Amino acid sequence: NLSSSSDLSETLCLEEEVCRLHQSLETLEREHREHEEVLEIQLKAHRDDWEAERGEKLQAIQDKMMAESRIHELESEVEALRMKVEELTCPLKQFQRERFSGNGEHCQHCGAEFKPSNYSPLNCRLHNTKTYRTS
Known part of the structure; x- marks a missing residue:
């Protein structure tokens, strides 16, 4: 009987241990999922920021090229007008x-x-x- 009582006690201890380990595993899995969700949100935010900055840089490059083109056009116009004024001097x-x-x-x-x-x-x-x- 003593042996069965100790077996029963040991079984109860093992069941409690299994239950505790199971809860610990569930807690770790939940924390892992939450951490994964946070990382995915951060990744999306960083990707969005990067794409926005890239778009701004591309727009700035296009704006600069257009401005330089306009400057060259205006310089050509100024030179043509200068030559015309000189002809009419x-x-x-x-x-x-x-x-x-x-x-x-x-x-x-x-x-x-x-x-x-x-x-x-x-x-x-x-x-x-x-x-x-x-x-």
Whole structure:
């Protein structure tokens, strides 16, 4: 009888141990699932952040390329306008440059001679602002 009582006691102890270990296993599994869920949420958040930053960087690169392209367009326009202004510059300035460089005292457009005291080449149609009635 003593042996059966000790067997029964040992069995009860083992059953309690199994129950305790089973609960411990369930607790560990639950904690593991919760930790896994947290890691998945963090991973998704990091991926979303990375994709957003990547999109912003790509947009910044595109914006920079568009701005540089626009700058080149504007520089070309400015150069074209500068050349046009230079073409339309008053012949007196051209004359003054030619005089300063010693190239002569004639209008570059018509060849009319300039007089140092009076800038009035009468033969040059670029300088003649008179209008004539044609009808």
